[in-house]
Amino acid sequence: MINSIRIRVFVIFILIFSLFTALFSGYFILEGENYIKIHLISISIFIISLIPHIFLRKKRVLKLLKESFKKNSKNKKYDFHNSLDNLSLNSLSNLIKKLNLDKKRVEKVLKDINFDFKNFDDTLQDIADNNDFQPQKLFIIIIEDHLKNITKEK
Structure with a gap:
């Protein structure tokens, strides 16, 4: 340079x-x-x-x-939208395991918002697409419920 x-x-x-x-x-x-x-x-x-x-x-x-015109950002560490997109490509069971979530609580949250899903091996993207929903919002709802659960326990 x-x-x-x-x-x-x-x-x-x-x-x-x-x-x-x-x-x-x-x-x-x-x-x-x-x-x-x-x-x-x-x-x-x-x-x-x-x-x-x-x-x-x-x-x-x-x-x-x-x-x-580059699609990738220079600082991927703070590219939240890409991170959410990548999270939505993981299976629900994988997300539960990685984020230390309660499987029964996640299932309850999905049933409370009338989500139809067959098993936990489906990706968040597939579950959201089957229910005409955005996977990022679905992930945020799951995390929000998890955070409420954590604050209640304390």
């Missing part, structure tokens, strides 16, 4: 320097001085140095566009 910044600064410096040289030599040509060679050389350097400048700008713009 540092090398590309240094290259960009160098190219921009050359562009500015050659542009000012072309402007001053053009002014002196108007005054009757003989600066045509300097003028042509500075214009040539300006045009030639535009090529890497345009390339570097295009490369940076493309990189920014690619980053903006």
